[in-house]
Amino acid sequence: xxxxxxxxxxxxxxxxxxxxxxxxxxxxxxxxxxxxxxxxxxxxxxxxxxxxxxxxxxxxxxxxxxxxxxxxxxxxxxxxxxxxxxxxxxxxxxxxxxxxxxxxxxxxxxxxxxxxxxxxxxxxxxxxxxxxxxxxxxxxxxxxxxxxxxxxxxxxxxxxxxxxxxxxxxxxxxxxxxxxxxxxxxxxxxxxxxxxxxxxxxxxxxxxxxxxxxxxxxxxxxxxxxxxxxxxxxxxxxxxxxxxxxxxxxxxxxxxxxxxxxxxxxxxxxxxxxxxxxxxxxxxxxxxxxxxxxxxxxxxxxxxxxxxxxxxxxxxxxxxxxxxxxxxxxxxxxxxxxxxxxxxxxxxxxxxxxxxxxxxxxxxxxxxxxxxxxxxxxxxxxxxxxxxxxxxxxxxxxxxxxxxxxxxxxxxxxxxxxxxxxxxxxxxxxxxxxxxxxxxxxxxxxxxxxxxxxxxxxxxxxxxxxxxxxxxxxxxxxxxxxxxxxxxxxxxxxxxxxxxxxxxxxxxxxxxxxxxxxxxxxxxxxxxxxxxxxxxxxxxxxxxxxxxxxxxxxxxxxxxxxxxxxxxxxxxxxxxxxxxxxxxxxxxxxxxxxxxxxxxxxxxxxxxxxxxxxxxxxxxxxxxxxxxxxxxxxxxxxxxxxxxxxxxxxxxxxxxxxxxxxxxxxxxxxxxxxxxxxxxxxxxxxxxxxxxxxxxxxxxxxxxxxxxxxxxxxxxxxxxxxxxxxxxxxxxxxxxxxxxxxxxxxxxxxxxxxxxxxxxxxxxxxxxxxxxxxxxxxxxxxxxxxxxxxxxxxxxxxxxxxxxxxxxxxxxxxxxxxxxxxxxxxxxxxxxxxxxxxxxxxxxxxxxxxxxxxxxxxxxxxxxxxxxxxxxxxxxxxxxxxxxxxxxxxxxxxxxxxx
DNA sequence: TTACTGACTTGTTGGTACTTTG
DNA sequence: CAAAGTACCAACAAGTCAGTAA
Numbered sequence: 001x002x003x004x005x006x007x008x009x010x011x012x013x014x015x016x017x018x019x020x021x022x023x024x025x026x027x028x029x030x031x032x033x034x035x036x037x038x039x040x041x042x043x044x045x046x047x048x049x050x051x052x053x054x055x056x057x058x059x060x061x062x063x064x065x066x067x068x069x070x071x072x073x074x075x076x077x078x079x080x081x082x083x084x085x086x087x088x089x090x091x092x093x094x095x096x097x098x099x100x101x102x103x104x105x106x107x108x109x110x111x112x113x114x115x116x117x118x119x120x121x122x123x124x125x126x127x128x129x130x131x132x133x134x135x136x137x138x139x140x141x142x143x144x145x146x147x148x149x150x151x152x153x154x155x156x157x158x159x160x161x162x163x164x165x166x167x168x169x170x171x172x173x174x175x176x177x178x179x180x181x182x183x184x185x186x187x188x189x190x191x192x193x194x195x196x197x198x199x200x201x202x203x204x205x206x207x208x209x210x211x212x213x214x215x216x217x218x219x220x221x222x223x224x225x226x227x228x229x230x231x232x233x234x235x236x237x238x239x240x241x242x243x244x245x246x247x248x249x250x251x252x253x254x255x256x257x258x259x260x261x262x263x264x265x266x267x268x269x270x271x272x273x274x275x276x277x278x279x280x281x282x283x284x285x286x287x288x289x290x291x292x293x294x295x296x297x298x299x300x301x302x303x304x305x306x307x308x309x310x311x312x313x314x315x316x317x318x319x320x321x322x323x324x325x326x327x328x329x330x331x332x333x334x335x336x337x338x339x340x341x342x343x344x345x346x347x348x349x350x351x352x353x354x355x356x357x358x359x360x361x362x363x364x365x366x367x368x369x370x371x372x373x374x375x376x377x378x379x380x381x382x383x384x385x386x387x388x389x390x391x392x393x394x395x396x397x398x399x400x401x402x403x404x405x406x407x408x409x410x411x412x413x414x415x416x417x418x419x420x421x422x423x424x425x426x427x428x429x430x431x432x433x434x435x436x437x438x439x440x441x442x443x444x445x446x447x448x449x450x451x452x453x454x455x456x457x458x459x460x461x462x463x464x465x466x467x468x469x470x471x472x473x474x475x476x477x478x479x480x481x482x483x484x485x486x487x488x489x490x491x492x493x494x495x496x497x498x499x500x501x502x503x504x505x506x507x508x509x510x511x512x513x514x515x516x517x518x519x520x521x522x523x524x525x526x527x528x529x530x531x532x533x534x535x536x537x538x539x540x541x542x543x544x545x546x547x548x549x550x551x552x553x554x555x556x557x558x559x560x561x562x563x564x565x566x567x568x569x570x571x572x573x574x575x576x577x578x579x580x581x582x583x584x585x586x587x588x589x590x591x592x593x594x595x596x597x598x599x600x601x602x603x604x605x606x607x608x609x610x611x612x613x614x615x616x617x618x619x620x621x622x623x624x625x626x627x628x629x630x631x632x633x634x635x636x637x638x639x640x641x642x643x644x645x646x647x648x649x650x651x652x653x654x655x656x657x658x659x660x661x662x663x664x665x666x667x668x669x670x671x672x673x674x675x676x677x678x679x680x681x682x683x684x685x686x687x688x689x690x691x692x693x694x695x696x697x698x699x700x701x702x703x704x705x706x707x708x709x710x711x712x713x714x715x716x717x718x719x720x721x722x723x724x725x726x727x728x729x730x731x732x733x734x735x736x737x738x739x740x741x742x743x744x745x746x747x748x749x750x751x752x753x754x755x756x757x758x759x760x761x762x763x764x765x766x767x768x769x770x771x772x773x774x775x776x777x778x779x780x781x782x783x784x785x786x787x788x789x790x791x792x793x794x795x796x797x798x799x800x801x802x803x804x805x806x807x808x809x810x811x812x813x814x815x816x817x818x819x820x821x822x823x824x825x826x827x828x829x830x831x832x833x834x835x836x837x838x839x840x841x842x843x844x845x846x847x848x849x850x851x852x853x854x855x856x857x858x859x860x861x862x863x864x865x866x867x868x869x870x871x872x873x874x875x876x877x878x879x880x881x882x883x884x885x886x887x888x889x890x891x892x893x894x895x896x897x898x899x
Numbered sequence: 900t901t902a903c904t905g906a907c908t909t910g911t912t913g914g915t916a917c918t919t920t921g
Numbered sequence: 922c923a924a925a926g927t928a929c930c931a932a933c934a935a936g937t938c939a940g941t942a943a
Contacts, residue, residue, distance in 0.1 A: 492933070500911075500934065547906065555934095562905070563933080577907085626909095627937060635935080664936055665910055703901095706938070719908085719937060765911070774926080850911075852929090857909055880929065902943075909936065918927070 355545050356573065360522055362477035362486065362550050364529030364538075365565055366470070367513070368493035376444040379437035380430050394420050394509055397496045399438035400445050406498065406506065415507035416496060423509075477550060477567060485568035486550060491518070497557045501636040501666025510556050515539070517553040548573050558634070570885035579889050582860040584715050585723035586899060591713040592724070596621065598712065603678035609699040613708050615682045616641050616697055620721050623673065624760050626664060627702040627718035638662045641718070642700050647692030655680040669762050726757045726858035731899035734867045746873050750864075755846065757854045765850040771843075778840045785833050789826060796822040855879075861887035866897035 371393045377384035378395055387395060398416055406412040417433045424430055455463075474489040491513045499506040515531045519540040522528065531537050539553075551565040567573050588595075595617070602614030619625050620641050628640020639645060639661050648661035657680065658672040675683075686696050702718065709716040733753035738746060768774075795805040795814070799822055805814040817825075861879070865887070868875045879887060 629937065853910055
């Protein structure tokens with residue numbers, strides 16, 4: 001099955017292997033968590049019927065995103081190496097098979113009782129499926145369309161949203177259709193597979209009514225309002241079933257079966273000594289027998305097993321296979337080198353207060369080199385001034401910023417001067433910033449930059465290597481026996497604070513951080529990292545395994561805040577929580593209809609707080625606004641939903657709202673949207689009697705809002721809506737828009753969907769300096785081509801009459817071509833022009849839109865991976881190396897996975 | 900109930916390594 | 922091959938949100 005990967009795709013992991021002793025193993029960390037969670041849950045979820053959604057209808061959702069098999073093998077490569085590349089080769093074939101067998105998912109978690117934790121692991125393998133198939137969701141009440149809609153983001157439903165504003169672009173929007181009004185339906189469950197189900201099951205939901213009381217759903221109903229309301233017989237039944245199944249609650253954890261996947265990563269244990277001990281013991285929960293098997297083997301195994309066992313899975317595996325191959329190789333190596341130990345099963349659970357790791361070994365952090373004085377003298381009042389190294393260092397920080405627009409901000413200069421003048425001392429010749437001329441230092445800086453640029457590539461390489469050598473030991477940590485990359489092991493160097501927007505503290509000196517500022521968090525048995533600066537020592541050493549940070553220090557700009565050193569995004573700890581995030585968002589899919597119905601109902605509630613909550617929730621859902629926490633006066637003045645000011649929203653009759661405010665990072669959000677009339681009216685009410693700078697939602701803050709959301713769905717908070725709307729939009733667009741075509745065309749489809757999401761989330765970037773130049777160059781080229789076209793047409797006419805072509809611009813005679821040849825050329829030129837015009841259009845469209853942010857933070861990678869598998873698009877076309885590493889947990893998803 | 904504290908995610912930017920184009 | 926363009930990534934700022942203290 002494994003398809004072979006084109007060589008190109010294969011990574012060479014060799015380099016990475018170096019880390020000697022480490023063993024890779026992947027424990028299934030997940031286990032612990034998962035176990036708890038849910039086997040049962042899963043079932044439950046699967047059962048739900050969601051008659052409604054179109055998707056479900058399709059029924060085939062993969063049983064769960066993950067396959068058991070797949071999971072087992074997690075493709076995650078040993079830490080170092082970038083994960084997987086899996087070109088997905090033959091997806092189709094695989095797919096078919098899988099589809100055919102509806103539910104069998106090997107992995108599906110099954111229902112288990114918590115009791116047997118051990119069992120739990122097994123669960124994965126057991127297939128669960130029964131429920132699914134049988135249940136058809138029929139929800140008569142809703143029409144398919146409706147269903148579909150539900151699953152879509154609100155915005156999609158309403159067309160109103162016009163553009164997002166971006167820097168300036170405002171849009172107006174016409175509304176198209178509004179079908180917003182939620183209906184109450186039964187909430188069906190989607191058939192989702194497995195992974196997700198759990199949460200809901202565990203928690204009880206409350207009724208949606210706004211503030212309402214919540215009743216726990218507990219056992220019986222999974223879904224709230226809706227369900228009750230409209231059920232039809234059939235539906236009801238289903239529900240009931242579900243509910244019954246659900247009944248027990250599990251602890252919240254995040255868990256999902258999902259965790260499983262993690263488990264499989266290979267771990268490396270470096271320091272064999274320490275780690276091993278611990279891990280080994282754990283017994284396995286069985287999850288896998290595989291655990292003890294090295295990854296490579298597992299992978300293979302999985303592949304093979306798949307074939308045997310579940311047809312379903314096969315697909316997935318295949319697709320990914322290529323990547324696996326590589327891995328396999330590697331892993332083999334690893335095997336030789338190392339010994340495998342089993343990791344303890346404790347999985348990091350995200351639950352708070354929960355244990356995140358059992359053993360943690362790392363080498364602390366690395367400090368920036370001490371300041372090297374350059375001796376270049378700045379001028380004061382036209383005369384050179386002597387500065388101490390400390391003074392010069394800060395002067396240089398300022399000098400370097402000459403050409404930035406911070407220089408035009410009085411606040412920046414003021415703050416800088418306050419801090420720098422302190423360093424200069426009272427009696428210094430320099431009395432005012434106005435008479436300072438930093439040009440000599442700035443020029444020195446430019447020269448240095450130039451020198452660096454001019455270095456030969458060998459020199460550069462050598463420097464790089466040296467740096468790497470120094471940093472190597474800090475780059476890795478060993479967490480529960482697995483070698484993981486550390487994210488930011490470099491302590492931030494001193495500098496001038498660059499706040500975004502009109503930050504009141506911009507320009508302040510961010511002082512140098514020293515070891516005595518730093519608190520280290522490390523396993524009890526691990527050696528305490530040596531302090532890299534002789535004669536100094538760490539501020540404190542902790543052994544707190546309920547947190548994931550390796551070190552922190554207080555932010556020098558805002559001492560009550562912290563700067564943490566965490567593991568890299570590719571680590572399993574991060575991956576796990578990432579996965580949980582998406583599972584929560586998927587869960588929202590099952591609740592969204594009711595939630596929308598509930599807040600719609602509350603638009604006209606008598607109680608003002610209730611009404612504000614309803615409207616705020618609507619805005620968060622429809623416009624993907626952020627929650628909007630309160631901010632201090634010493635921060636930039638930006639807002640989110642709960643902190644919107646009256647002046648940020650303008651009512652445009654009959655029912656449009658124009659938003660204009662600065663959001664996170666002082667990015668402007670401008671958007672004119674058509675809203676439901678009750679919302680429009682409510683906003684008007686909230687505004688009356690207030691001044692522009694008053695809070696629009698005076699009764700609200702994020703904790704109240706989130707407390708309310710939590711009543712509607714376990715774990716629900718405002719930001720979940722962003723994740724949900726982003727991912728559902730991607731899933732929806734990809735499935736709707738993808739057509740046959742070559743890979744490049746499919747990639748374009750993906751990018752278009754990605755762009756849509758970026759627009760919804762208002763992810764902006766600044767226009768590149770060369771943008772206009774690039775555009776005019778393109779225009780020029782197009783004009784040129786058009787000229788050529790004209791010429792060709794003339795030639796064509798002449799050729800038809802048997803005349804020779806006209807001379808070209810240089811007066812040379814052109815070759816005599818047949819009319820057919822000329823026609824061909826014309827066609828080619830036309831194609832070229834069209835392509836250029838298209839490129840120009842996209843370039844213009846994307847000039848202020850950043851696609852990366854949503855890809856990194858909002859789009860469930862399983863959607864992408866599954867789509868790639870289904871459409872034979874190599875995943876590398878969509879995810880770069882670091883995303884592949886970050887999303888290693890998603891690589892073995894079933895091709896049928898739908899968000 | 901509010902105000903902090905703490906931990907962790909999300910977001911833009913700027914430099915640089917890598918590619919493409921002329 | 923150099924300049925232009927693009928893709929990546931690290932840096933680090935700025936959010937979210939839970940928990941605890943006041």
